[in-house]
Amino acid sequence: MHNRPQHFHAQAETALANAELRANFRGAMDYLRDKRKTAFADADEERTIRDRAEAIRQRCLSKLPELLEQLESNCIANGIRVHWAENADQANAIFTDIIQSHGGTLAVKGKSMVSEEIELNHAMEKEGITCLESDMGEYIVQLGQETPSHIIMPAIHKNKRQVAELFTEHVPGFQHTLDVDTLIQTGRNVLREKYRTADVGVSGVNFAVAETGTLCLVENEGNGRMCTTVPEVHIAITGIEKVVEFLADVPPLFSALTRSATGQLVTTYFNMISGPRKENELDGPKEVHLVLLDNGRSQAFADEEMRKTLQCIRCGACMNHCPVYTRIGGHAYGTVYPGPIGKIISPHLMGLEATQDLPTASSLCGACGEVCPVRIPIPELLQRLRHEAKQDPKPGTAPMRGQKAAASNAEAFVWRSFALITSRPVLYRMLTWCATRFRRLIPNKLGPWTRCRTAPKPAARTLRELMAERNK
């Protein structure tokens, strides 16, 4: 039973109560934050990189429909077969068709959050196809029958002891050890064998270049390259927002991505896939497919402010710096994309009914916006989503899926009263007068506030009164 965003409160409480989990996250996030900081040691350089990355993403999104068409025709010209999927079911059906048409039963998969989004593994299992994760973190998560807890580091919630336990349980012949190199080698040995026998390789896409019909893949382990070159068939899947206009757009985005994600200047591997194996070539798949997934993204695209959500290049920096994510971890969200980016994109993917608690689960501290390499104004979008969850759409905008799902008459009354009191000096004066005069009547227990704090005590006189006295 996987977590759900509808149960966010309970899931968060459970996570908070888990001391080992909290320690794992604190340690891992500190590490990633430090790495990012070192990679962006020069503030001017950081500004330049972010300026360029933001500008490129905004330009590409502004022409998204044309670029997608251009991408499609250039991919086809390169021999890549292009499929369009409106939702998860359609995308899974496309996978099933392709794999079954080859009589395949085993697929190996490089890390791809979009495949998590459509729950590919699960859907393939129903069709009798095994989908094996080949990214080390994803493999660990899969062994534990879990979902990724982070978009860059899927198994970041686990420490080496927990990984060793999983291997002891699932990997035949594994001799228990806490030696990290041995643990990694163990995983590698298992996976290597699978590449050779898999019928299909599945991957995500980091950037899809419209100009040339090229699919770019950023990775460190080399498993992505294995998945996209060894099996006879390669299927790549990506959200429609990942398209960029020019090949020249890729290096600046790549730089912004790797520095923000793992603090690297470049990654160990950077793959550019421009088609299947040609006649005189010795390796590479015989067929390459690209699945372009919408799944709610066009809703975000349709609204100019929300569109900024799609600028995301999935670096995970917003999570690493989020005080909420750092304490509860990715699973508590119950969404594929956790943390700040998850809070702003999940309402488009899953609707506001399911995700209404997520945009409120932020103190709006702004740490996410401060580090986002493409400068998505995440706090502003959170506020916008809070509005959409409670009220009619802003004038001139279409309703969101689940618009007004969190509307509450009682709450609306509270804020109407707030507006009334704060805009009428007489009422405000009466209220603060009462608060100060009857301050001793304020109870010691004030619901959720006093679970870890004493009740606040108003002063004996308000500033307004003190000033009136002073000016006498």
Added chain:
Amino acid sequence: MSTIRIYPAMPKKVYVYATCLVDTFSPDSGLDAIRLLERTGVEVVYVPKQSCCGQPAYSSGYDDDARTTALSQMALFPEPWPVIVLSGSCGGMMHHHYRRLFAGSEHEQSVNEFCDRVFELTEFLVHVCRLRLEDKGPATSVVLHTSCAARREMNVHVTARQLLGQLEQVELREQDYESECCGFGGTFSVRHPAISEAMVQDKTRHLCETRAEQLISADWGCLLNINGALEYQGQPLRGMHLASFLLSRLEEKHA
């Protein structure tokens, strides 16, 4: 979010916007801030009809109600004088978010003009008043907490530090995770009490670990949260408003 700001020359008069929290919970901080400003030679105008900037409604998604509040507040400050806000987060609301609230409306231009006039106390003291402090107090140690909005929307964690840095007898201690949120976030603290609790517990631990004698902040939202948690835990450390602390250092009687 912070863009480079051009600061005006020292004006003759300023308005003070004390915020609803200072008004109700710590009026002394308000008085001290006013005295501090007056010491720089500026005439301070306090408009008694002011209430709240509207941030709680805004951050809860109630834009219309926030607009009602915001319009009523802006109307109280008709003269072209600077509006000095005694809190970074309310400053952020009035300097940044009012613009967004009224973008494209009939009020857009007048609102933007108002927003340009809004300054947080410490940035005004440093950049406009060019305040120079002569420390007359005894040796002590402090730790500073700046609100997230103060830091990220107004860039005033820098100016608060500059002011404290001028005090010769005051040692400024550094806390771990200084830039991390204290867990207040207005309605967040009651909507998601468990997460907020985890945050304020970490924050207070890091503050206490500095063993500073005094906690300083220029934001009463955070102080309500942090002081409440410190008191609940039975810690001796307490936070006071930066304005009160600065003033206490300047006056011989406190020395």
